[in-house]
Amino acid sequence: MHGPCGKFNAECPYMVMREGKKFCKHKYPRSFTTFTKHGKDSYPTYRRRATGESVRICGIALDNRWVIPYNPYLVATFDCHINVEVCSTIKAVKYLYKYVYKGYEKISVSISHEDETHSVDEVERFLSGRWVSPPEDAWRIFAFDLYDMQPLVMPLQVHLPNKQSVCFNASENLAHVVHSESKAKTVLTEFFSYNASHPLEPKKRSKVIGRLAFVAPSEGERYYLRLLLTCVVGLCSFDDLLTVNNKLCSTFHEATLKRGLVEPDDLIEQCLDEAIEDYACKHPNEPQKVLALTARAFEAFLENVGKSLTHYGLQHLYKDIDVPFHQTRDIANALDAPIPSSCLEARSLLTCEQRAAYKCIIAHVKQGKPGSFFIDGPSATGKTFLYNALYAKVRLLNKIVLPTTTSGIAALNMSTGRTAHSRFKIPNDCGDCLSCNVGRQSSLAALIKEASFIMCD
Known part of the structure; x- marks a missing residue:
């Protein structure tokens, strides 16, 4: 019978309180079962027939539902109670997976006389050195998944409003494709729809986000959109990302600035302002000359990397400026x-x-x-x-x-x-x-x- 000392009472260490009642933590008594079968996670449900027989221990009637699985040979050999219930689970395969599916390891060695020449069939060596077990063979033939992930994680496509990629066949009508709502759906738009249709708490909504696609900072607005998706919860539309303190921002960059997610990137403007101030002190009341000197100083920095103001479309800074100010740094130094x-x-x-x-x-x-x-x-x-x-x-x-x-x-x-x-x-x-x-x-x-x-x- 179940119990470490043959007794079933309130002092039994296997008793736990649940909903104000005492239960056995090993889930006894079990159910009557005609045949032994596999249960959840491949734990076996052993046969326990309802014979009507029972015994009384400590005033409690115990039948087959209270009998633990045992082996008569082991009980007689060791003269003690031994539970032989299978305690393994199918999840043990997760541990064995790295050994079974990580691939084989081998070293190919060829020994021959130095005067002997022969061709080596590398393909034949590869096939002969590989061994596939019957379970793996069957698993691959039936195209079963070799791995699984729980919970499911998938990349979230990051695109600006109405700038998602649309796939279609060459034979389809383009007008129908453009106006098709199903074609315009993406993982991101469906993510917004899911949040809108499930009135959950914002913290729970954020758990829906899995892995966002990588976006480089050089991509501008798309990068700031990704930053908002990772830092803001409770998102149901693009407008939710653009709204800060009940005010709709015009760009995602502006929204990230107001939320304090990024710092203002005005170092270039500050640098030019400082340069203008230096030249303004040296050449007061000569704004055109100050502009020319500032442009020439900026051009000098670009020359170090083989660029020029014209390369970036800033040639208008030289407009209506005397020819001497068009000189490069090397010419000016000479x-x-x-x-x-x-x-x-x-x-x-x-x-x-x-x-x-x-x-x-x-x-x-x-x-x-x-x-x-x-x-x-x-x-x-x-x-x-x-x-x-x-x-x-x-x-x-x-x-x-x-x-x-x-x-x-x-x-x-x-x-x-x-x-x-x-x-x-x-x-x-x-x-x-x-x-x-x-x-x-x-x-x-x-x-x-x-x-x-x-x-x-």
Whole structure:
């Protein structure tokens, strides 16, 4: 009989209180059953025949419904009460699943003589190394699900109002497709309809949301819609998402701002305001010049990433602005570079040979004529001295000079001097690329076009 000590009374530890009455926590007495059969979750319901026989223990009549399943052999062998009721459940398969269905593991090894050559049939090796048990074979043949998830989770399509994707056949009438309510239904619209037709508490409604499709912040309004769906409960329509404090917002971005879900993204405007204030202090009563300087500063930042104001459709910032303000940062730096006094003095200290070369080169620069000149001479004969004099004269003509050298040490002897590799982006390893890394729309390209004189020492 059921009971740890052969007694069935109020002191039995298996007794529990339920609705003011005492019951056995093992759900005894069980029901009479003619045959043993599987019950819920595959727990067996053992046969208990109604024979009419019963015994009285502690004044209570107990029949077959109170008898626990037992094995006579085990009871006689161990001389004690042993419950042999099956306590397994079909849910145990969840534990075995990862071993049964995670796939096989094998290593293919081939041993042969070093002089022996033979072809390897990888497909045959794969098939011969795989083993499928009969239960898995039958399960796959009948296309049964190999896994299940409870509760069911599915992605929630995120789309703006009336901008959902519609699928239709090529033979369908487009007018009928456009006006069809069934075609316009999506998971999101049905989610709204479900909430509207089930007057549940808002907290319970939020549990209906499963996994939302990922939306990047760069998608704008669609991203803010997804943010509202994840943070706001009790949603029955798009207007519910747009309504904040009983006021309907015009955009989802505005709704997220008023709900405090995002911070105002006005850093760019603040940066431009600060830049305008700096230029306004330096150039009071010159609003056009302040606008031009601000636009040029903004253009300088874009040049670092190979862009321009025109690329973003902001060329109107240059409207009615003088040509000098269209200059790129590199051009402005080249025109604003100081002229050392030593270079200015060098013009009046040239020798006869140096002065002949000086006049010939400057004549070409003034007339804008193309030309290539080679200055030759032994070391310490004044070649660099001549270059500095040429630099000073061209700069006094308000033209651009690009002094370059073959080494960094030599560049120190020339005003604004730089190595040719640094100035013209010449690759150090010519095996990888034979062209200079100068973009067609870059600031360096514009500087080279505007240059009137290039020196290479």
